[in-house]
Amino acid sequence: xxxxxxxPVYLREKGxxxxxxxxxxxxxxxxxxxxxxxxxxxxxxxxxxxxxFSGNDDLVVAACFLCLPGFLLTAVSLYGQFMAPALTxxxxxxxxAAGTWDILRMTPLSMRTILLSKLFGALSRLRIWPLLFALxxxxxxxxxxxxxxxxxxxxxxxxxxxxxAMLRPWTEVIFAAFIGLYVSTVVDSAMxxxxxxxxxxxxLKLFNNSGLWLAAVLLTDGGETTSLVLxxxxxxxxxxxxxxxxxxxxxxQAKKLSYG
Amino acid sequence: xxTIIEIQGLTKQYGDLTALDNLSLTLQEGDxxxxxxxxxxxxxxxxxxxxxxxxxxxxxxxVAGHSVTEDPRSVRRVxxxxxxxxxxxxxxxxxEYLDFFGACYDIPPSVRAGMIDDLLALVDLGHKKxxxxxxxxxGMKQRLCLARTLTHDPQVLILDEPASGLDPRARIExxxxxxxxxxxGKTIFFSSHILSEVADICTSIGIxxxxxxxxxxxxxxxxxxxxxxxxxxMRVLGDTAPLQAxxxxxxxxxxIVTHSEADLxxxxxxxxxxxxxxxxxxxxxxxxxxxxxxxxxxxxxxxxEDVFLHVTQGIVS
Numbered sequence: 142x143x144x145x146x147x148x149p150v151y152l153r154e155k156g157x158x159x160x161x162x163x164x165x166x167x168x169x170x171x172x173x174x175x176x177x178x179x180x181x182x183x184x185x186x187x188x189x190x191x192x193x194f195s196g197n198d199d200l201v202v203a204a205c206f207l208c209l210p211g212f213l214l215t216a217v218s219l220y221g222q223f224m225a226p227a228l229t230x231x232x233x234x235x236x237x238a239a240g241t242w243d244i245l246r247m248t249p250l251s252m253r254t255i256l257l258s259k260l261f262g263a264l265s266r267l268r269i270w271p272l273l274f275a276l277x278x279x280x281x282x283x284x285x286x287x288x289x290x291x292x293x294x295x296x297x298x299x300x301x302x303x304x305x306a307m308l309r310p311w312t313e314v315i316f317a318a319f320i321g322l323y324v325s326t327v328v329d330s331a332m333x334x335x336x337x338x339x340x341x342x343x344x345l346k347l348f349n350n351s352g353l354w355l356a357a358v359l360l361t362d363g364g365e366t367t368s369l370v371l372x373x374x375x376x377x378x379x380x381x382x383x384x385x386x387x388x389x390x391x392x393x394q395a396k397k398l399s400y401g
Numbered sequence: 402x403x404t405i406i407e408i409q410g411l412t413k414q415y416g417d418l419t420a421l422d423n424l425s426l427t428l429q430e431g432d433x434x435x436x437x438x439x440x441x442x443x444x445x446x447x448x449x450x451x452x453x454x455x456x457x458x459x460x461x462x463x464v465a466g467h468s469v470t471e472d473p474r475s476v477r478r479v480x481x482x483x484x485x486x487x488x489x490x491x492x493x494x495x496x497e498y499l500d501f502f503g504a505c506y507d508i509p510p511s512v513r514a515g516m517i518d519d520l521l522a523l524v525d526l527g528h529k530k531x532x533x534x535x536x537x538x539x540g541m542k543q544r545l546c547l548a549r550t551l552t553h554d555p556q557v558l559i560l561d562e563p564a565s566g567l568d569p570r571a572r573i574e575x576x577x578x579x580x581x582x583x584x585x586g587k588t589i590f591f592s593s594h595i596l597s598e599v600a601d602i603c604t605s606i607g608i609x610x611x612x613x614x615x616x617x618x619x620x621x622x623x624x625x626x627x628x629x630x631x632x633x634x635m636r637v638l639g640d641t642a643p644l645q646a647x648x649x650x651x652x653x654x655x656x657i658v659t660h661s662e663a664d665l666x667x668x669x670x671x672x673x674x675x676x677x678x679x680x681x682x683x684x685x686x687x688x689x690x691x692x693x694x695x696x697x698x699x700x701x702x703x704x705x706e707d708v709f710l711h712v713t714q715g716i717v718s
Contacts, residue, residue, distance in 0.1 A: 149501055149504035158490075158493050158501045159492035161490075163492075236488075239490065239491070244488050247452060247480075249474050249478055
């Protein structure tokens, strides 16, 4: 960590020397609108909770209280997923376009160091991490406790559901950042890298938010436990696999980019 | 002097295209090597292999004793590279640009401040220290890029077309800068299309065409090797007829051109001479011995363009 903080590429991405990413700089001007949009989307995602429409005022109050971290978490996660590719996708393609990529490769820094420094440097500019941490722990905790104590037959699954709820927003944002960097290593144009990264983020999001998991429950006739666990844990597993695949791809690219 | 760059049988293929064909070359420490050739001849490919940015298909190369394929990180520490499409970060200030690359080469912050001032003074950009890179002219950016190559005080500088796209003034400034680096003892390996510039500053040249090194060596020596006959101008006091009559009988004189036949000063002839330096010295002594009133005796040096046109055929790989 200390080595990373002293790493010039990491510091450059953070903005220590100049302003490396004009795309992100332009996007941040629209941040308030994006936050409002993300909050609205978060509310829409959370409003599917049937308790809100049960007619029982006590339950509505409880549901609102319990769902609030979820609304906010969804909003923060959406914001992160939108901003992360804007930070990582231009990081290498912009260097290529400016003709500085070869010069950077010529330094004694290894390609893995350059890529990791660019990734962490870019992500350090995304100022959602403390909030994301607090909300995800709260959301995961609420789910774990509520299912463990009031889940009846499914109480044993509480810890897994809580963990999945906590990890999901992290995996979503990390995937968005990783895929941005990966596409950036492959294409020369920053605009193409952005388009590629956003396409991947949206496609995976659509895949996870489609009725796929419910369909899987119905097809396998998995019962109530499966219908509770699969739609929560499944997307986390998918994002985890996607992150692993992109990470392997990045390592491959690092080898390729060191020479050639 | 010791060998600083050694290339043995370097070949680079892109599919069916051979960009570099079995190139071998040796450079001594302190050499200023001009690498010339038509577009697409393989100059940049050679430089990119030497700078560890490209892997050769076959062959080996060493820079300061480090193999470019087996020990690229050590090679990177001893060379400074300026690509043809030089890169600068437009969003940085001039001093920040050098500071960033100084940090990339592990130069401590306390040393960097002095180093930046020295480098900017060297490339005559001290007055632009606080300016943004994007506000610099092309020539200034080129000089800044050259200063960047010197941040880690490398032994070898590899410069790909350092003066391309510059106006005449900026070109002269760049040439002066290269001279200064030569005086500092740096080994410079550079490519150029501007042949007069190469001839002015380099100690040796290599001519590459279609991926093959077709000529290589010391500048003066190469000119001599590549020209089968030497052209000697002789000026006499008065009529040139006695001199012509004397020269016609010699076996080492192939042709004589008078001032009326060519664009020569009056009372001057040009002879096509086929001999080495010793034979040339004897010719001068013989002419003087004949009592011919000689006023001038000099070899036409020709220029690099002649050599270049003589050895290249306009083939592009």
